[in-house]
Amino acid sequence: MLSSREVAAAVADYEASRKDRELAEKTAAMTRDLFEHAAASRMALDQAESDLAKASSRVMEAQETRQVLGLDPGAVDGGAHVPPRIPVRSPIDGTVIERVVTDGQFVGPDTQPLITI
Numbered sequence: 258m259l260s261s262r263e264v265a266a267a268v269a270d271y272e273a274s275r276k277d278r279e280l281a282e283k284t285a286a287m288t289r290d291l292f293e294h295a296a297a298s299r300m301a302l303d304q305a306e307s308d309l310a311k312a313s314s315r316v317m318e319a320q321e322t323r324q325v326l327g328l329d330p331g332a333v334d335g336g337a338h339v340p341p342r343i344p345v346r347s348p349i350d351g352t353v354i355e356r357v358v359t360d361g362q363f364v365g366p367d368t369q370p371l372i373t374i
C-alpha cells in the first residue's frame with residue numbers, strides 16, 4: 258500500500274464536486290420554475306443550466322481521477338472515510354524478489370522501480 262496525497266485530494270475533489278452539483282441542480286430547478294412563472298429572465302435560466310452542466314462535468318472528471326488511482330467507487334460514495342492509501346498491483350504474476358523502499362519512505366513519480374518481481 259502506498260500513502261498518497263493525490264488520493265486524498267481526489268477524494269476531497271470528488272466530494273466537493275458532488276456538493277457543487279447538488280447545489281447547481283437545486284438552483285437550476287428553482288430558476289426554471291421562476292422562468293416558467295415569468296419571474297426570472299431567460300439569461301438567468303441559461304446561466305443556471307450552464308452552471309449545472311459544468312458541475313456535472315467536474316463530477317465526471319473527479320470520478321475518472323478516482324478510477325485512474327484505483328479507488329473503489331463505492332468506497333467514497335456517501336461520505337465514507339477513505340484512507341489516502343492505494344494498493345500497488347503488478348501487471349504480472351510472480352514473487353517479489355527485491356524491494357528497494359521501506360515503510361514511510363517518500364517516493365516521487367520519477368523514482369526508480371520500487372520492487373522487482
